[in-house]
Amino acid sequence: MKRVMIKTVNLTKKYGDFTAVKDLNLEVYEGEFFCLLGPNGAGKTTTFLMLLGLTRPTYGSAWIEDCDIIRNPLEARKRVGFVPEVPGLYDDLTARENLTFTAELNGVPKSVREKKIKDLLDKVDLKGWADVKVGKFSRGMKQRLAIADALIKEPKVLMLDEPTAGIDPKGSEEILSLLENLSRKEGITILMSSHLLHHVEKYGDRIAIMKKGEIVATGSISSLVKEENIVEIDLEGVDEALISELNRLDGVKEVERRGNKLIIVAQRDIRREVFDVASKIGKKVISVKLTQSLERIYAKYFREEEIR
Amino acid sequence: MRITPIIRKEVADHLSSRRFPLLIALVLLSGLATSYLGVQSIVKGPIKETEQTIAFLRLLTGSEETQIPSYVYFIGLFGPIVGIALSFDSVNREVSSGSMLKLLSNPIYRDSIILGKIIAGILIILLIVFSSTGIVTGFNILLAGFGPTIEGTFRIIYFAIASFLYIALWFSIGLLFSIVFRRTTTSALASLAVWVFFSIFIYLVADIIATEVAGLRYYFPEPPTSAKWLYYVTYDAVIRFSPQTLYSEVAGYILSPEILVIYFNPYGGFYLPSLKLRPLSLDESLSLVWPSFSTLIASFVIILTLSILIFLKMEVRPSWA
Numbered sequence: 058m059k060r061v062m063i064k065t066v067n068l069t070k071k072y073g074d075f076t077a078v079k080d081l082n083l084e085v086y087e088g089e090f091f092c093l094l095g096p097n098g099a100g101k102t103t104t105f106l107m108l109l110g111l112t113r114p115t116y117g118s119a120w121i122e123d124c125d126i127i128r129n130p131l132e133a134r135k136r137v138g139f140v141p142e143v144p145g146l147y148d149d150l151t152a153r154e155n156l157t158f159t160a161e162l163n164g165v166p167k168s169v170r171e172k173k174i175k176d177l178l179d180k181v182d183l184k185g186w187a188d189v190k191v192g193k194f195s196r197g198m199k200q201r202l203a204i205a206d207a208l209i210k211e212p213k214v215l216m217l218d219e220p221t222a223g224i225d226p227k228g229s230e231e232i233l234s235l236l237e238n239l240s241r242k243e244g245i246t247i248l249m250s251s252h253l254l255h256h257v258e259k260y261g262d263r264i265a266i267m268k269k270g271e272i273v274a275t276g277s278i279s280s281l282v283k284e285e286n287i288v289e290i291d292l293e294g295v296d297e298a299l300i301s302e303l304n305r306l307d308g309v310k311e312v313e314r315r316g317n318k319l320i321i322v323a324q325r326d327i328r329r330e331v332f333d334v335a336s337k338i339g340k341k342v343i344s345v346k347l348t349q350s351l352e353r354i355y356a357k358y359f360r361e362e363e364i365r
Numbered sequence: 366m367r368i369t370p371i372i373r374k375e376v377a378d379h380l381s382s383r384r385f386p387l388l389i390a391l392v393l394l395s396g397l398a399t400s401y402l403g404v405q406s407i408v409k410g411p412i413k414e415t416e417q418t419i420a421f422l423r424l425l426t427g428s429e430e431t432q433i434p435s436y437v438y439f440i441g442l443f444g445p446i447v448g449i450a451l452s453f454d455s456v457n458r459e460v461s462s463g464s465m466l467k468l469l470s471n472p473i474y475r476d477s478i479i480l481g482k483i484i485a486g487i488l489i490i491l492l493i494v495f496s497s498t499g500i501v502t503g504f505n506i507l508l509a510g511f512g513p514t515i516e517g518t519f520r521i522i523y524f525a526i527a528s529f530l531y532i533a534l535w536f537s538i539g540l541l542f543s544i545v546f547r548r549t550t551t552s553a554l555a556s557l558a559v560w561v562f563f564s565i566f567i568y569l570v571a572d573i574i575a576t577e578v579a580g581l582r583y584y585f586p587e588p589p590t591s592a593k594w595l596y597y598v599t600y601d602a603v604i605r606f607s608p609q610t611l612y613s614e615v616a617g618y619i620l621s622p623e624i625l626v627i628y629f630n631p632y633g634g635f636y637l638p639s640l641k642l643r644p645l646s647l648d649e650s651l652s653l654v655w656p657s658f659s660t661l662i663a664s665f666v667i668i669l670t671l672s673i674l675i676f677l678k679m680e681v682r683p684s685w686a
Binding site: 102106109111112131132134135137138139141142143144145146147149158159161162163164203206207210218 | 367369370371374378381462463464465466467468469470471472473474680681682683
């Protein structure tokens with residue numbers, strides 16, 4: 058059985074009357090690539106801040122490995138490397154100087170510091186950039202350096218808050234591949250927040266969808282998408298009788314009309330039955346399409362405009 | 366506490382910033398210029414050995430006849446700018462750039478971060494004050510052809526300590542605002558507003574308060590001596606809230622041993638406590654300035670403590686979240 062590296066129990070943060078995070082219950086396992094998915098204001102950053110011991114939860118508990126983040130935040134931070142959305146590196150220092158500063162703060166012995174910095178710069182593909190001021194780096198390079206910076210303390214858990222925000226697709230892929238390697242090859246537990254579905258879908262092992270501070274869905278991507286089968290049927294004319302018939306089908310949760318199209322949300326693949334019902338009523342079917350994607354799951358919880 | 370890397374980085378940041386050479390040039394050039402102009406009017410001819418200390422110290426304080434702004438005057442004027450410039454953005458800039466969040470995600474106590482910034486700022490102020498005072502003193506020796514006595518040297522050292530405290534007090538005010546305000550422009554403007562108030566408006570405020578307390582408006586044509594006394598005492602108490610007043614008193618009394626203390630007798634007008642006109646000894650000068658000196662220290666400590674407490678309690682949220 059895999060070790061639990063991050064655990065939260067009813068973790069809640071309130072700012073006055075506003076609840077930023079509500080009763081968060083989460084377990085992230087060793088070596089897992091776990092994604093927090095949600096739009097801005099969903100409570101992802103507040104969750105990170107609580108897990109880092111930088112903001113005190115209103116109530117609830119959380120542990121990093123076996124370390125209580127409320128009672129012993131300093132020990133917890135020894136185990137966690139954090140990469141904020143804006144890397145927070147010092148632009149007037151070189152890559153090497155930035156890493157040296159973080160190494161000193163983490164008590165990395167001088168004897169191994171130089172080698173460690175060199176190895177990390179190699180790992181994040183910034184080998185020839187060690188002595189260049191960070192102000193000259195692109196956003197993607199800064200983010201990779203920030204990952205190296207977080208790794209200098211050899212953390213067991215790496216938390217990343219929207220690491221690909223504002224980075225071009227190629228740069229994003231590089232960062233995510235790097236994170237995937239860290240998770241798969243080095244066994245580092247990754248907790249990453251994002252609102253980019255295709256990234257999460259491609260790299261995440263499990264996800265938690267957050268909405269207004271609460272987790273509304275959690276699980277592996279495959280298990281989540283299986284619960285939401287979207288059948289899109291294009292017809293030559295739609296009427297209420299057809300909609301009513303389709304609603305009677307077993308497993309159908311919702312039927313929505315969009316012009317001559319019907320969008321049917323079901324718990325299973327009902328393409329065959331949908332085709333049969335349409336034919337029986339005498340409606341000519343132009344096409345029937347099944348969609349099982351995270352995007353639909355996401356759309357279920359958030360307004361469509363939020364994902365565009 | 367891993368405070369050394371933070372101090373080292375902060376000191377390096379100050380030294381490599383564009384502000385540092387500007388600030389040190391501001392202090393140094395004003396000191397050298399006033400020395401050069403002052404020496405021509407103060408040291409007009411041969412000076413007796415007994416008067417050399419007073420004459421040498423007057424190169425720093427200036428004399429009433431010359432009308433040339435002195436080194437003490439310039440420190441009083443530019444000291445707040447130096448202190449504020451070193452601290453007004455030290456916390457909020459790091460918060461808005463995200464580096465504070467990254468810094469805090471390391472296994473270090475928050476105290477280390479704020480104390481590192483304070484210690485680095487103090488070191489830089491010490492460097493500016495002692496190096497510029499040393500250079501100005503050396504320049505004065507060259508120009509005047511004589512140096513201070515041992516007592517005079519100690520007076521200059523105490524003056525440098527007072528200058529340090531004065532600038533450090535403004536540093537702490539800038540630091541407090543950099544913690545309280547999220548935007549660097551707001552913290553800079555707030556610090557400058559406090560400086561303008563205590564440099565200019567405090568005298569107006571003191572006059573208004575003292576006039577009201579003494580009830581001077583109700584006496585015509587001439588208020589009684591007791592009302593005048595109350596006016597002076599109140600006015601004096603109010604202007605002592607200004608760091609500039611405190612600093613002027615400390616620097617003035619330490620560097621001017623010939624100053625006579627004139628007391629005001631409510632029943633018999635002004636009187637001199639001693640008619641024996643001799644310069645004050647260093648001990649006498651120090652005891653005279655001690656209330657103002659200790660107020661400077663206390664203000665500095667109180668504002669720093671407040672800054673530390675607010676910083677420890679503040680929630681560092683990324684500004685983009």
